[in-house]
Amino acid sequence: MCGIVGYLGNDDGLAICLSGLKRLEYRGYDSAGLAIVNKQKLQVIKVVGGVVNLEKKLNRQQIKGRPVIAHTRWATYGEPIALNAHPHCDCRSQIAVVHNGIIENYNELKKWLVGQRHQFVSQTDTEVIAHLIEENYQVSGPRL
Numbered sequence: 330m331c332g333i334v335g336y337l338g339n340d341d342g343l344a345i346c347l348s349g350l351k352r353l354e355y356r357g358y359d360s361a362g363l364a365i366v367n368k369q370k371l372q373v374i375k376v377v378g379g380v381v382n383l384e385k386k387l388n389r390q391q392i393k394g395r396p397v398i399a400h401t402r403w404a405t406y407g408e409p410i411a412l413n414a415h416p417h418c419d420c421r422s423q424i425a426v427v428h429n430g431i432i433e434n435y436n437e438l439k440k441w442l443v444g445q446r447h448q449f450v451s452q453t454d455t456e457v458i459a460h461l462i463e464e465n466y467q468v469s470g471p472r473l
Contacts, residue, residue: 331358331415331429332401342397343387344406350380352400358401359409364416364425367394371422375414406435407452417456419463420448426462428455 332353336342346363361383362375372392376382380401400415407413416425432438435454438461443449447460 331403333398333427334400335396335398337396339390339395341393342395343392344438345354346397347380347384347387350383350401353401354380358403360402360404360411362411362415362416363397363399363401364418365394365397367392367397371418371425373416373418373422373425375411375416376387377409377411377414383433389394398425398427405431406454407468413453415453415455417451417453417459419459421463424459424462426455426459428458432457 332350334346334349336345343365344445345445350361358379360375361363361380362373363372363383364371365450374383374386374390374392376386398416402414404413415427418425432454439459442457443461444465445464449456449460
């Protein structure tokens with residue numbers, strides 16, 4: 330089971346998303362992560378374990394910005410390691426994606442995308458979404 334929280338507004342989106350993830354902790358998860366647009370750059374932070382580990386890592390980095398998307402993961406594809414935690418990005422780190430569910434044909438999609446010179450860094454099915462968006466749309470600047 331996974332949880333997704335996002336925020337787009339003028340308040341502290343990081344605090345709002347972390348609070349939302351904490352409320353989802355009862356569901357079970359093996360990793361957590363978030364993406365935030367910080368100084369016009371997409372920044373992704375991922376950890377193994379719970380939201381408390383994500384908070385610790387964030388406290389060391391002093392990150393601010395918006396919008397924010399955050400995710401807790403229950404592994405379906407790929408080991409429970411930070412590299413497989415959501416969000417996942419495209420090759421240029423301009424698109425960040427979180428996803429709940431299973432992409433049954435992700436192996437076929439991944440094989441095609443690799444043939445189009447996309448580079449994958451995780452063992453997950455979700456990463457194909459970011460690369461499919463990258464393949465089909467011109468993106469200028471970070472997008473969540």
